Amino acid sequence: MRNARRYPFLSSDTALGEASFRPYLPLTLLQQEFSVNVSGLLDTGASVNVLPYSIGIELGYEWDKQTIGLSLTGNLSQYEARVVIVQGVVGQFEPTQLVFAWTQAREVPLILGQVNFFIEFDVCFYRSQLQFAISPKSSVSA
Structure with a gap:
């Protein structure tokens, strides 16, 4: 992975010891004049x-102004969700357009999933070292 940046796994509950460590990525979300620093669970x-x-x-965002809905699955299936597009900045990498399912669930972490975080970034997990590495996707020419 070229230009990769490493991050530590973070503990969510010290009582659980090493089992509590999770890959949370610090990033900044940008939407027009708004900016929010967050941590997203990979x-x-x-x-x-x-x-x-x-x-x-x-x-x-205003819930009623978001008109494209989608259905979530698993333990979030009971909540409505709307599609929103946000610019995400990871470390010193260029801003990347991220598509989110904005849910009405209030007790859920920000989740970075297949669509479209793992499409835009390459990630390598080093669980035994409690670290992960991330870099923007490689451009492949045919």
Whole structure:
């Protein structure tokens, strides 16, 4: 991975010891004049990026003005979700357009999933070292 940046896994509950460490990525979300610093859970099993309701509000979104809905699955299936597009900045990398399912769920972490975080970034996990590395996707020419 060229130009990769390493990040540590972070502990969510010290009582659980090493089992509590998770790959949370610090990033900045930008929407017009709004900017929010967040940590997103890297989740290779998540189909989509998920934006918690409160962060969408901080970015200036209004629920009723978002007209494209989608259905979430799993433990978020009971909540409505709307599609929003945000600029995401990871470290010193160029801003990247990220598509989120903005959910009305309030007790959910920001999730970075297959669509479209793992399409835009290459990630390598070093779980035994409690680290992960990330870089923008490689451009492949035919």
